[in-house]
Amino acid sequence: MVKLTIPEEEYMLPGHVACQGCGATIAMRYLLKALGGKTIVSIPACCWAVIPGVYPSRTLEVPLLYTAFETTGASISGIRAALDMMGDTETTVVGFAGDGGTADIGLQSLSGAVERGENVIYVMYDNEAYMNTGIQRSSSTPAGAWTTTTPGGSKKEWKKRPKKSVIEIMIAHDIQYAATLTVSYPEDFIKKVKRAMEIKGPKFLQVLSPCPTGWKSDPAKAVELARLAVQSRVFPLYEFDHGKYKISMKPKQVPVREYLKPQGRFRHLTDEEIETIQMHTDEQWEILLAKEKFTNELYK
Amino acid sequence: MVKKVITGNGASANGARLAKPKVIAAYPITPQTSIIEKLALMVSNGELDAKFIKVESEHSAMAACIAAQNTGVRTYTASSSHGLALMHELLMWASGARLPIVMTDVNRAMGPPWSIWADQQDTIAQRDTGWIQFYVASNQEALDTIILAYKVAETVNLPAMSIEDAFILSHTMESVDIPEQETVDSFLPPYEPKFRLKVGEPMGFGSLVMPEGYMEFRYKISEAMDEARNVIRTVGKEFGETFGRKYGLVEEYKTDDAEVVLVIAGSVASTAMEVVDMMRDEGKKAGVLRIRSFRPFPYEEIRKVAKQAGLIGVFDRSYTGGFGGAIGTEVKGALYNSDASLPVKNYIAGLGGRDITPKVLRKIFEDMFESLNGGVKKEVEWVGLRDGSGRW
Numbered sequence: 001m002v003k004l005t006i007p008e009e010e011y012m013l014p015g016h017v018a019c020q021g022c023g024a025t026i027a028m029r030y031l032l033k034a035l036g037g038k039t040i041v042s043i044p045a046c047c048w049a050v051i052p053g054v055y056p057s058r059t060l061e062v063p064l065l066y067t068a069f070e071t072t073g074a075s076i077s078g079i080r081a082a083l084d085m086m087g088d089t090e091t092t093v094v095g096f097a098g099d100g101g102t103a104d105i106g107l108q109s110l111s112g113a114v115e116r117g118e119n120v121i122y123v124m125y126d127n128e129a130y131m132n133t134g135i136q137r138s139s140s141t142p143a144g145a146w147t148t149t150t151p152g153g154s155k156k157e158w159k160k161r162p163k164k165s166v167i168e169i170m171i172a173h174d175i176q177y178a179a180t181l182t183v184s185y186p187e188d189f190i191k192k193v194k195r196a197m198e199i200k201g202p203k204f205l206q207v208l209s210p211c212p213t214g215w216k217s218d219p220a221k222a223v224e225l226a227r228l229a230v231q232s233r234v235f236p237l238y239e240f241d242h243g244k245y246k247i248s249m250k251p252k253q254v255p256v257r258e259y260l261k262p263q264g265r266f267r268h269l270t271d272e273e274i275e276t277i278q279m280h281t282d283e284q285w286e287i288l289l290a291k292e293k294f295t296n297e298l299y300k
Numbered sequence: 301m302v303k304k305v306i307t308g309n310g311a312s313a314n315g316a317r318l319a320k321p322k323v324i325a326a327y328p329i330t331p332q333t334s335i336i337e338k339l340a341l342m343v344s345n346g347e348l349d350a351k352f353i354k355v356e357s358e359h360s361a362m363a364a365c366i367a368a369q370n371t372g373v374r375t376y377t378a379s380s381s382h383g384l385a386l387m388h389e390l391l392m393w394a395s396g397a398r399l400p401i402v403m404t405d406v407n408r409a410m411g412p413p414w415s416i417w418a419d420q421q422d423t424i425a426q427r428d429t430g431w432i433q434f435y436v437a438s439n440q441e442a443l444d445t446i447i448l449a450y451k452v453a454e455t456v457n458l459p460a461m462s463i464e465d466a467f468i469l470s471h472t473m474e475s476v477d478i479p480e481q482e483t484v485d486s487f488l489p490p491y492e493p494k495f496r497l498k499v500g501e502p503m504g505f506g507s508l509v510m511p512e513g514y515m516e517f518r519y520k521i522s523e524a525m526d527e528a529r530n531v532i533r534t535v536g537k538e539f540g541e542t543f544g545r546k547y548g549l550v551e552e553y554k555t556d557d558a559e560v561v562l563v564i565a566g567s568v569a570s571t572a573m574e575v576v577d578m579m580r581d582e583g584k585k586a587g588v589l590r591i592r593s594f595r596p597f598p599y600e601e602i603r604k605v606a607k608q609a610g611l612i613g614v615f616d617r618s619y620t621g622g623f624g625g626a627i628g629t630e631v632k633g634a635l636y637n638s639d640a641s642l643p644v645k646n647y648i649a650g651l652g653g654r655d656i657t658p659k660v661l662r663k664i665f666e667d668m669f670e671s672l673n674g675g676v677k678k679e680v681e682w683v684g685l686r687d688g689s690g691r692w
Binding site: 050073077079 | 322355499
């Protein structure tokens, strides 16, 4: 008999207004399944500021506080402080922000919250660009990607520098728990959220959330694409738990070309450029393996 | 009741303590810092049962206050100048979300060039954010206004700012009555919001609204701001009955028979009142109307004074880039379409902490009498400029 690890309870009602194949919507659904109803969510400007619906509609079964673009870290700190002062230390407080709101404009307030040790969960749903405003590059956009502000043109100005690693910035804060997740591995997703709930203090979860609209890919293949991101090692799934790195899965490697090919945003890449991305991906994987080995020996 | 000799910042910190906020989120900036230092110590000593979130910016300070207040507790913060400017986006958010947050701003000039000294540019620049603004004139008033502001704010569901002058009040010692906690508790009941973030009641706060719905939210804010005028009068009277010090939207000083009235805000009003006494000793009928509440704007009080005065001077300690200073244009706005028909002259002075001495104010009053008799030759006058003109 198969053991059911994904909770049956739903905290997302039908009727949301996300695009077809939206990874961020699946991410919220799994997140709330894992967290349960005793949760308060704060959401800044991002796709998810629209997805729950227009006033007076709502699609979430938990209280929701919208907040300004760059304030998620401060907002969840404020909710937590008020709940604690009211004697409620049980309710989970979650920030749910996009990559622009996390890696760019909201990085300061996130850093502040994590450094202070706020007892909150911060979820970065990473669709690798400003999708709500219409696909502009963020610092979490990968190298080589087309966006409306890295449009290529005659000077071939695609995104030049690699994706900023927010999880590694969080690890540099001496955070107790940080992890990468994606929507194509729900069991792993839910396990990590549950682990985050066990820890008192700041927790950071970075969820790769395919955006068929911005990635110029088939909405029906969103989950498959997220799986290819993991298999190609472009987005490895791992945890940082009290100093130790733990790679969640080490699947047989798929060439990055397989991940890039179905996405229109990478269509212009030459073989040489794809090879550069492959090399960078391999290097990063080696670094991650070394970190896992080193930290596990250090904290044996 | 205890009488203590304390600074304006000490008074503000004590006012905040007595109002019992449950969450304080604040960031240091001169000359406000000693308010939050004192509060940090009060929290650390257990004198104040609150969580102090030591945020990484003023922007986050207001964001955290907003979230905490939305969760259901009373909050407090303090800032100044560039800090207040950084908060701007969230000041709009606080009023839009109808949260009765109370903060202190220590009035300080904006850079560049850098200046840490008093003027009102920082708060005047926030006049359109939907916050109630109280300009105080003494350390006692700084303490009292915080307690009073919570009651007003929680009645009309708008945030409120108590504003004290940099250094002139913030770092100057005065004798201040510190009320007993029991008396404050009897005046200011615990905060009980109608709506809050609550598990089991899944509401969304601040969601997207279509053009069919947006305007009504704004209209309700304007109604609340209008209602605040009477609430301030009522609560100010009640404050007087409880603590022995009554407050209104304005403070009138010898306006009843004044031929010229200077409209002024902040601690410099007390110097102006001294000068009025000097002028009156010489038989010159001058008066002062101190604006305590700039938002909501006391247009009725202005109109009343204008009915019998011959000329109104308006003292602005900021500059807007419009037709004169902010208080000047507001006063003119209040008088247009009213029964009063009298000249109004606007004086810009004391920017970046430049001293406003009795001598400077005397010149202003003399100019007002001159203009009353000979007509207003220059509608907007910069006072005390060292530009070589020698006029002032």
